[in-house]
Amino acid sequence: MRRATTRSGRPADCREALELVTGYLDGVLPAGRRRRLEEHLAGCAECPVQLEQIRVTVEILRCFGAGDIPQDTLAKLWAAFARP
Template structure:
């Protein structure tokens, strides 16, 4: 069976963390991690980032700033 490349593994990180990979693919992913320190480190960094971001609470923008931002998006879309 062909081993995953690092590029293939990086593409699967989100699906792996969300437990969306089938058993065979998850096994191959974990096998790659076991032999690749860089991908193992990347997965750890990704987990840390997800955890940190999940602790953030949304903050409401002041109405004038929100309107300027929305206006900029609208202008960019029509350009």
């Protein structure tokens, strides 16, 4: 059975995982969702790479004040993470 894919061609469960990453990194993801995400990360080749890229990016962005980065720049950055 094939996994469902999104329009971008990314498996649906990878897309869902990507949507949970910021909550995971912030430590606010409920235990059940965190566990499902960690199970997905353990079996996926691509998502752990995406997680690390986002983690590093968030760490860099925290060095700047919230108002120092234009909103359109932030939007482009997050859109880039959503691409396959």
